[in-house]
Amino acid sequence: MYIQLLYMKELNDILKTKANLSLPQATVINIFHSSIWIKDDFLLQLKPYDLSLEQFNVLRILRGQKGNAINLQDIQERMISKMSNTTRLVDKLIKKKFVKRTICKTNRRKVEILITDLGLETLEIVDPIIDETEKNITKNLTQEELTQLNTLLIKLKNK
């Protein structure tokens, strides 16, 4: 009885979820699944450091400024997902003492964000972990296949 139920369920899965998918549908689903799969892996790695994926990314953006401050708009442009509320994301990084915020002297509407030493030190620890995760995630594909995948994804978006 149990075995039959299991069999029915698997059959169902195949019928309901795998079959009948058009190529556009399958593509969309596969991209979603890949993205979620990768994101979950990253979050797992970042969790011990109390960083969300986007917080980690913003820290890297700030480090990329090499000591120069950067304002919120410019951060937003470089973010992976253009989420509304970079203010509050930065608030959280401030609370953790990973960044500092000062008001721009030449234009007081602007805010200048700068990574702290603690932020830099944290990146030093987390970076290799993320590198390793990225390598691990892509390890099933050869260099050529990865290049191909990137080419296809870029072509997908750009008319």
Next chain:
Amino acid sequence: MYIQLLYMKELNDILKTKANLSLPQATVINIFHSSIWIKDDFLLQLKPYDLSLEQFNVLRILRGQKGNAINLQDIQERMISKMSNTTRLVDKLIKKKFVKRTICKTNRRKVEILITDLGLETLEIVDPIIDETEKNITKNLTQEELTQLNTLLIKLKNK
């Protein structure tokens, strides 16, 4: 002055975001960007019908049951992202009168979810819009390229 600033900014973008990316890094970023790009498009299309992407997906899962009820666990297994709290997602669909919930007679721990006529009618309207969106999203790639992309994405995840 303006032109120079713009130039500097673009140069920066190239240096900071495009260059120096390893193949694994580029792959991860491209998958994220594709996913976000597609999701935003879907959300835009679904917005007039007050449906989130996952709500729409659950409605389609329920329709796939062809009149049979399905419990929360089984819904969850078929969802795109295994988000915690299918209860509350279903609550929202109930509030919109798209689904009904009853307690399973043979196992009262379980809950049986069934799509309503209103839910089915809404799907009839939204389905072609989503189909069109999917086709539009994938229109830059040929059939062979889409097949290739799917093959690579599947290979990426499956060891």
Next chain:
DNA sequence: GTACAATAGTTGTATATACAAATGTATGTG
């Protein structure tokens, strides 16, 4: 210089999601 629009961020509110604990129900063991 006053008035108006544009810019840069912030705050409020609603909804979404993650995670843990709690509730209620069913099942297996002695």
Next chain:
DNA sequence: CACATACATTTGTATATACAACTATTGTAC
């Protein structure tokens, strides 16, 4: 049949995100 355990869902709480309204500052036109 009392007990522990497993199961299916719900609830509580914290955080994340989306969107709109708001504040403060700057630029521009007259």
